[in-house]
Amino acid sequence: MTCANRPTILTGDRTTGPLHLGHYIGSLRARVQLQHEARQFLLLADTQALTDNVGRHRKVTENVIEVALDYLAVGIDPEKSTILIQSQVPELAELSQYLLNLVTVARLERNPTIKEEIRLRGFERDIPAGFLTYPVSQAADITAFRATHVPVGDDQLPMIEQTNELVRRFNAAVGQPVLVECEAVLSHVPRLPGIDGRAKMSKSLGNAITLGASADEIASAVNAMYTDPNHLRVNDPGQVEGNVVFAFLDAFEPDTQRVDELKAHYRRGGLGDSVVKRMLNERLQSLIEPIRARRHELAADRGAVVDILRRGTMRAREVAAQTLLDVKGALGLSYF
Amino acid sequence: MTCANRPTILTGDRTTGPLHLGHYIGSLRARVQLQHEARQFLLLADTQALTDNVGRHRKVTENVIEVALDYLAVGIDPEKSTILIQSQVPELAELSQYLLNLVTVARLERNPTIKEEIRLRGFERDIPAGFLTYPVSQAADITAFRATHVPVGDDQLPMIEQTNELVRRFNAAVGQPVLVECEAVLSHVPRLPGIDGRAKMSKSLGNAITLGASADEIASAVNAMYTDPNHLRVNDPGQVEGNVVFAFLDAFEPDTQRVDELKAHYRRGGLGDSVVKRMLNERLQSLIEPIRARRHELAADRGAVVDILRRGTMRAREVAAQTLLDVKGALGLSYF
Numbered sequence: 282m283t284c285a286n287r288p289t290i291l292t293g294d295r296t297t298g299p300l301h302l303g304h305y306i307g308s309l310r311a312r313v314q315l316q317h318e319a320r321q322f323l324l325l326a327d328t329q330a331l332t333d334n335v336g337r338h339r340k341v342t343e344n345v346i347e348v349a350l351d352y353l354a355v356g357i358d359p360e361k362s363t364i365l366i367q368s369q370v371p372e373l374a375e376l377s378q379y380l381l382n383l384v385t386v387a388r389l390e391r392n393p394t395i396k397e398e399i400r401l402r403g404f405e406r407d408i409p410a411g412f413l414t415y416p417v418s419q420a421a422d423i424t425a426f427r428a429t430h431v432p433v434g435d436d437q438l439p440m441i442e443q444t445n446e447l448v449r450r451f452n453a454a455v456g457q458p459v460l461v462e463c464e465a466v467l468s469h470v471p472r473l474p475g476i477d478g479r480a481k482m483s484k485s486l487g488n489a490i491t492l493g494a495s496a497d498e499i500a501s502a503v504n505a506m507y508t509d510p511n512h513l514r515v516n517d518p519g520q521v522e523g524n525v526v527f528a529f530l531d532a533f534e535p536d537t538q539r540v541d542e543l544k545a546h547y548r549r550g551g552l553g554d555s556v557v558k559r560m561l562n563e564r565l566q567s568l569i570e571p572i573r574a575r576r577h578e579l580a581a582d583r584g585a586v587v588d589i590l591r592r593g594t595m596r597a598r599e600v601a602a603q604t605l606l607d608v609k610g611a612l613g614l615s616y617f
Numbered sequence: 618m619t620c621a622n623r624p625t626i627l628t629g630d631r632t633t634g635p636l637h638l639g640h641y642i643g644s645l646r647a648r649v650q651l652q653h654e655a656r657q658f659l660l661l662a663d664t665q666a667l668t669d670n671v672g673r674h675r676k677v678t679e680n681v682i683e684v685a686l687d688y689l690a691v692g693i694d695p696e697k698s699t700i701l702i703q704s705q706v707p708e709l710a711e712l713s714q715y716l717l718n719l720v721t722v723a724r725l726e727r728n729p730t731i732k733e734e735i736r737l738r739g740f741e742r743d744i745p746a747g748f749l750t751y752p753v754s755q756a757a758d759i760t761a762f763r764a765t766h767v768p769v770g771d772d773q774l775p776m777i778e779q780t781n782e783l784v785r786r787f788n789a790a791v792g793q794p795v796l797v798e799c800e801a802v803l804s805h806v807p808r809l810p811g812i813d814g815r816a817k818m819s820k821s822l823g824n825a826i827t828l829g830a831s832a833d834e835i836a837s838a839v840n841a842m843y844t845d846p847n848h849l850r851v852n853d854p855g856q857v858e859g860n861v862v863f864a865f866l867d868a869f870e871p872d873t874q875r876v877d878e879l880k881a882h883y884r885r886g887g888l889g890d891s892v893v894k895r896m897l898n899e900r901l902q903s904l905i906e907p908i909r910a911r912r913h914e915l916a917a918d919r920g921a922v923v924d925i926l927r928r929g930t931m932r933a934r935e936v937a938a939q940t941l942l943d944v945k946g947a948l949g950l951s952y953f
Contacts, residue, residue, distance in 0.1 A: 327950065332718050336790045342949035368950045374711040378754075381747035382668050386722070389746055410725055410750055411717035417746065418714075454672045591953050613678035614663065614704045617927050 290315060291428035291463075293324025293367075296344040297334065300351040301489035302565075303473040303482035306532045308432060309355045311468070316361040322426045322597060323352060325590070328367045328374075329418060332411040333402060349586055351492050354576035359589045365597035366590055367422070372601035377421035379608060381414060383450040384443070389413050394439045420444035424460045425601040432466045441465040455611035460604075473532055478507035478525050493576050494569055503562040508554045515553040526557050533564050626651060627764035627799075629660025629703075632680040633670065636687040637825035638901075639809040639818035642868045644768060645691045647804070652697040658762045658933060659688060661926070664703045664710075665754060668747040669738060685922055687828050690912035695925045701933035702926055703758070708937035712944060713757035717750060719786040720779070725749050730775045756780035760796045761937040768802045777801040791947035796940075809868055814843035814861050829912050830905060839898040844890045851889040862893050869900050 292312065294300065300309065315321055325348055330341040345366055352364060367373060389395060395416060399408055416439075423431055423444050431441055441463060448460040474480055475488025482489045490502045506526050512519035521527045521544045530540045543560075546552040579586055609615055628648065630636065636645065651657055661684055666677040681702055688700055703709060725731060731752060735744055752775075759767055759780050767777055777799060784796040810816055811824025818825045826838045842862050848855035857863045857880045866876045879896075882888040915922055945951055 328714065331715070331948070335718050335786075338791070338948045338950075342952075345952060366952060368945065369952065371707050371711050374714040375707050378664065378710040378713065378747070379667070381750065382671050382745045384746050385743045386746050386749050387742045387744070406723045407721045408723075409718045410720050410722050410753065411714070413722050414717065414746055414750065450671075455674070587952060594953075609704065612667070612674045614674075616678075616681060616702060616705065616923060617930075 288319045288430045289428045290319045290321045290430045291423050295326045295330040296348050298484040299347040299491045301491045306473045313356040321362040323364045325366045354572045364593040369594045372605040377418045380417050380447050416443045420447045425604045427461045430466050459607050459611045476506045516550045518550040519547040624655045624766045625764045626655045626657045626766045631662045631666040632684050634820040635683040635827045637827045642809045649692040657698040659700045661702045690908045700929040705930045708941040713754045716753050716783050752779045756783045761940045763797045766802050795947045812842045852886045854886040855883045
């Protein structure tokens with residue numbers, strides 16, 4: 282792959298809490314790989330997190346550094362990836378403002394991702410305007426960095442569609458190809474369940490193992506994991522589907538043959554939960570231990586982390602500022 | 618009035634066309650007075666004009682200089698008033714973005730001013746998101762400059778209400794009085810009708826007399842003015858109500874006693890339209906002539922006007938940047 286057609290990736294996280302193993306499997310691991318192949322922008326999305334966290338802004342801003350620590354601890358290299366804080370790139374708000382004119386309220390209300398998020402948050406008719414319009418901010422984030430590829434879950438596909446619709450509308454309105462369309466990169470990794478068996482691992486649901494978890498926290502999380510409630514005696518046949526321990530082994534145990542054997546043994550009976558859990562615990566301890574150590578080390582020099590974020594944000598601003606200059610130029614908004 | 622409690626005024630115009638006599642009577646004349654008593658920010662609202670002018674951005678940006686010429690020609694002193702271009706103060710977009718989280722979509726949809734504007738523009742369900750949310754941008758404009766007074770027509774009162782609601786919500790969310798509430802200043806000048814008798818004078822309706830109108834244009838506009846269609850012969854009694862010529866005399870003839878006498882004469886019959894029109898024509902010619910001359914002179918040195926706008930915009934940015942700093946500080950968004 283030559284430099285010229287090197288893809289540009291935009292991805293990131295809302296800064297509402299430290300990251301967990303679900304993030305590790307779902308995105309972080311891939312990002313560490315991708316930073317060698319692509320130009321990668323990692324967005325610490327504090328502004329977006331604020332759209333549904335009015336009054337909880339301290340939580341949002343305090344977690345910016347936590348998420349940054351997670352990025353660095355898992356192996357994101359700030360020389361290879363650009364880590365930026367969304368609120369510190371004012372060009373994103375400006376671009377967003379121009380894109381807002383290109384989409385109708387009705388279209389935003391039909392966005393399936395937004396519909397679902399509105400349902401989840403119980404907003405009903407009381408949707409904050411900033412929340413309804415966040416797909417537009419997201420489009421601004423993507424287009425500001427001229428991202429060609431955006432890693433998403435399939436529930437996020439409508440956001441990419443919305444972005445490309447805005448790109449086409451903008452380019453048509455100004456009669457020149459100023460903004461770049463992007464492509465969704467779908468993850469094929471199944472979503473990691475919470476330790477309680479719920480579909481989504483989430484810090485706020487209390488069913489997550491964070492990347493900074495202590496050895497004890499990991500051990501007790503594994504111990505508390507939901508397995509097969511009908512697998513009462515060791516010799517009973519057990520169920521692997523919906524069994525969180527096996528979902529985790531699928532995700533974290535590289536020796537897939539070993540996992541297959543364990544599954545077969547569990548199914549026919551004779552394999553106790555405690556044995557499988559012990560194995561998973563070892564796996565997770567050895568995965569998290571170096572991450573935790575690195576995280577601890579980084580956290581001790583907060584100033585250095587802030588400095589990394591400052592440099593990344595400045596680098597990102599240069600790119601976004603150029604896009605905005607093009608956008609404003611195309612609209613005739615360059616008077617001086 | 619001491620300096621400390623000198624009011625701060627925010628006002629301005631969408632830049633969709635040169636200004637006309639309706640603007641002169643409705644706002645410009647008062648602004649020329651107010652600049653001696655208050656700190657006055659005059660917003661060339663190009664960004665706001667773009668919210669319902671997608672694809673017509675050239676019209677919007679080209680008229681920035683036209684409106685600025687009108688301001689200067691009528692006597693706005695750039696040393697006393699701060700004239701700024703909205704799109705060149707990115708802090709406004711940023712502030713807007715934070716305020717957007719504090720209002721629901723339903724609340725915006727209930728805003729009577731917006732409802733009426735939506736009806737006028739025939740948007741129905743196809744309301745651009747940027748248009749629905751423009752009261753929030755307007756609140757950002759007002760609060761960014763810490764305006765204490767905003768001159769409005771009574772149809773705009775809901776916008777001021779909306780602004781103050783956002784101010785209170787923001788201050789409550791951060792637990793400190795960061796933003797300042799403002800007061801509406803209602804104009805008591807009746808709205809100037811179009812020369813065709815329609816309630817609103819508007820360049821796009823073709824019923825306006827612009828501030829740069831030539832002597833011929835003024836004369837033929839006065840000549841074409843709607844009077845009393847039943848006043849066929851000079852000796853017929855004529856109607857003053859709804860008669861555009863008298864509405865203009867009320868607005869522009871300082872000798873009110875003279876106007877009263879003319880009205881009485883016209884009512885009882887014996888006063889021809891041509892006589893009153895001749896008188897109005899003289900009045901308007903002597904009003905517009907020096908404005909046109911000054912406008913012409915200013916337009917010859919476009920660079921100097923751009924320079925005035927650059928200086929005003931820079932001065933405005935300093936104020937807006939300080940407000941934004943306070944806003945972001947209160948939200949905890951100051952990492953560096």
